[in-house]
Amino acid sequence: MTTATTKPLRVLCMHGFRTNAQVMQDQTRGLREALADDTEFVFLDAPFEAAGPSDPIIERRFASSAPFFEWWRNETVNGSNMPLNDAKSSLKVYNKLTDESTDWYMSYTGLDEAMTFMDEQLQKHGPFDVVVGFSQGSVMHTILTMWYLKHRHTRLWKLSILVCSVRVAGVNCRDLFEDEEGREILVPIPSVHIVGKKDPLYALSHQMTGMYADTANSPKLVMEHEGGHKFPSAKGNSGFYKQLVDFIMPLSNRHSTAEKTSPASESVMQASEEATSLPHPLPGPPTSLAATEKIRVLCLHGFRTNKQVMLDQTRGIRAALGDSAEFVFFNGTFEARGPSDPMIESAYASSAPFYEWWENQLADGSPLEFNDAASSAKARLRSGADKGDDHAWSLWYEGVEQSMARIDSEIRRLGPFDVVIGFSQGAALLTILTMWYLHHGNMRWWKLAICVGGVDVSAVNVRSLFVSDLGSRVPVPLPSIHIIGKSDPLYHESHRLVLSWADTAGHPGFTKWVMLDQTRGLREALGDSAEFVFLNGAHEANGPSDEAIESRYAASKPFYEWCQIHLFDGEALTLDEDVAFAKDRAVDPPHGPEWSLLYTGLDQTLEYMDAKLRELGPFDVVVGFSQGAVLLTVLTMWYLQHQNVTWWKLAICVCGVRVSAINCRPLFVDEAGNDVLVPVPSIHIIGKQDVLFDESHKLADMWADHAPGWAMKKLVLEHDRGHKFPSGERHRDFYEDLARVIRRQCQKEESSTASRL
Known part of the structure; x- marks a missing residue:
C-alpha cells in the first residue's frame, strides 16, 4: 500500500486565434481526462476581443460563449491587414506572403500589450509546470518563453505543448530567436508538438518544431494524428493521450511524500528514476571581472537562517578583506517550514522570517526532522547518509531544483x-551549483569556494552531478577551502564534503571535459560495457584554439596539443592555416608534398604516451579526434616497428588528417620506398562538410583494408556535418551500430568485462 500526498501538476492553457477559454476547455477534454484528478488546469482569455470573424465552426458551436479573443492582430511587415479567420484562409495568406529570403514576414500588432497582460496573469496565477497552446496560443507561449529567458532569466514552465502551431514569423520578436550574427537560437525547453496530418497548416506546424531544441536536457516529441486543425478527440485516442501523459510526467519533476511498504533500496531506485530531469542553467557564460574591480563574494546562508545571520557570521572575513571586497547576500528560496536552531530563533528574532534552500527528506519521501547541528547529525545517522558510498544517496532535497533555477x-x-x-x-x-554549471556548458561562476561547517551532498535527485556513467564519484574540480569545527556534531559530515572536492585546482578530470563532451554519444551507446580513459596532450597549447572551443570551454583551460606542426624545413604554419594548403606551399620537399611537414615535440609525446599506456593500459580500443587521430596512427606503427606490440584491437579516427611529417615517414615507408599500411582494424568517421574531408580520407587510406589475422574490415563512415563528432542526440542509431561493431571486435558481446577505451 502507498499513501501519498502529491503536489498537483499545474497546466496553463492558451487558446487559439479568435476563440476563448471555453473553447480551449472543450478542446483539451482528452488531455484533462488522461491527466485525471491530480492536475490543475488554468484557462485564460487573450487580451484583445476578436477584430473579425472566427472560424465558422467555432462561431456556430460556441455562440453562447462569445465574445471571442485574439492574442494580437496579424499584419504584414508594411502594416497591411491580413484577412484570415481559419486554417484554410491562413494558409492562403501565408503562401502569398512567404518569401524564401526571410522567415520574418509578419508583424504582430498588439504583442507588447499581450506580453504585459500575460506578465500580470502569470504573477497572479502562476507558477505552472506545463503550458499548452493551440495555434496562435502556442506561438504566444513560445514568444513568452524566450522573452522571459532573455529579459528575466526565468523559466516559466518545465514543458511546452504546442498543438497545430505555426512557426513564429513576427518581425517584432525576431531578436528573441536570432543572435546578433543572425544565427538561430532554438527554444531550450522540453516540448511536445501535436500535428494534424490533414491540417492545412501541417507544413507550418513542422516548421515550428524546428524552432525548438532537441537535446538530452530539452527533449522534443513530435506526435501526429489523423485529423485536421484541432486536438485529437478524446474518444478513440486513448493510446495517443497515454503516450502524451507518459512524456509529461517525468518532465514535470514532481515528488511524492509517501509511506511505502517497499524496502529502502527500492525507494532509492524509484527516487533515482524521478531524478532524471534536473533543470538546466540559462544559456551564456559569465562576464569577466576587470582586474581593478573589488573581489566579489557571494554568501549563501545555512539551513533555516537568513542573510542577516550570514552577515554576522561573516564579520571576521569581511573585516579582514576590508574595502578590497564586495559581499552579496541572498535569502533562501523557501520560508522555513519548521523551527530554526533555538539560538538563532532567540538572537535573531527581530530579523525573522528564516529561510531554507530545500526541505530534507528521505529518498522515499519520508520527512527528516531536525533544526540544529546535533539533531541534524542524528537524523543523518538514521538516514544512512554517513555510511559510505553504498548509502550516501539516501536523501531527497525537496525544492532544490527551484533553488538552482532561482540562484x-x-x-x-x-x-x-x-x-x-x-x-x-x-x-x-x-x-551542487558548481557541478551543475560544469555539467551544463562547462562554466565556472567563481574562482574559489569556501565551505564552512558544510554537510556532504547526499540527495538522490542530484546524484547524477557527482557520479560518472561507471558509478565512480566525480570530485568537484575547483579550488576550495573547508572550515570545520572540531566540536561540531557534523564534523564527520564536513570532512565527507571535503572528499567531494578535488585536492588540487589542476585536477585532470577538469581539463579533459572537452573530449569527454565530444565522446558523449559513443559513451552512452556503450554504457556500462566500457571504461573510458581520457588523456591531455603532452604539451600546453602554443597558441589559441578554435574559437568555438575557446568560448564554450573557457572554464576548462588550459588546452593542449600533441605536437607543433611546421613545414619540413622548420618554418612555422601561420595561424589557422589549413594543413593541405601548407603542404602545397612547401618548397621542394625531398620526399614530395605528402611528406612536407615536421611534427615538433613528437619524441616527447611518444615518451609521454608510452609511460601513460604502461601505467593505465592495456586498452581494447583507441579513439582519436583530429590531431589525436594522427597521433594514434603514429603510435600504432611506432610500437609495431620498435617492439612488435599492438596496444589495441581497434582504432577509431574521427576527422583525422593524413600523417605527413618527414620525421614519421620511416614508420610508413619501407627501405624500397613502398607504403606500409597500418595492420590494425580501424574505423574512420568523416564529416562531409569538414574542410579536412580529403585529408581524413587520405588518413583512412594509410590503414589496411583487411588487417592480417583479424576478421574485421576497415570501415569508413561519413556524417553530414563538419569537423566534429556526430551529435549523440541526432545520431543514436549511428552510435548503437558503432557500439555493436566495437563489442564484436573486442569479443565483449557475452562477457562481463568492460572494454577499455
Missing part, C-alpha cells in the same frame, strides 16, 4: 563572483 537567475543579474561562501546547507548548495 541561476540572481547571479546573472548580480554576478559574476570571484568567491562563493556557504555555511552548512549553503555549502552543500554551492557544491
